[in-house]
Amino acid sequence: MTPARVEYEWTTDAATVLAHAEHFADPDQMDAYLATRWQFVVSVVTATALLGILVAASYPPQVIAAVATLIYWALLAKSWPTRTRYRQAVVAELQRVSDVEGDHLFGRYVVEFSPNTMSVRLPFARAEYDLSAVRRVTVTPEFTVIRLPGPTPVAIPHTAFADDAAFGRHCEDVRELVRAAGGQL
DSSP states (O other): OOOOEEEEEEOHHHHHHHHHHHHHHSHHHHHHHHHHHHHHHHHHHHHHHHHHHHHHTTOOHHHHHHHHHHHHHIIIIIIOOOHHHHHHHHHHHHHHHHHHHTTTTSEEEEEEEOSSEEEEEOSSOEEEEEGGGOOEEEEOSSEEEEEOSSSOOEEEEGGGSSSHHHHHHHHHHHHHHHHHHTOOO
16 A cells, blocks of 8 residues: 545535535434434423413413414424534535635645655645544545544545545555554544
8 A cells, every 4th residue: 555645626515515424424413413303392392381371271262373383383494403404504604614714715635645644735724643643534425534633524525536446445545544553443
């Protein structure tokens, strides 16, 4: 295996796909997503109890129907956590950050691997990481995601490679380098 150099264009679309895939692939994030759904269920039960109180207090049917419609519309239309809503939130956040930061987050990325290090060159910065610091290497159909200490992973898109075989070889090479350097898979 030889050290690899990968060049690719990092775009808003790639960042959106990565955020979505990472969110729903990460067990902690998925637990948070499911907890949000349980909070929604609790809200529905609470709203139903409120309507039960209105019925028991003999409010007119029109008032109960109006309150029920408003409550359930607000809960279902605004609160139900969906993958589409999550994706829309990611796109909005990327747009906000891009507006604030300019287009410094996006552009040509170069990632180079050597036996013990990974060098990442972005349009605005350069960093070098010790491969022994890698916390996890995740391969999805779209990316090789290399997690280091800190909030931002290094993600290398499948589109940076000529074909599926080249992407597969790259994923195995990265895993082997990380394993040899003492990082975690």
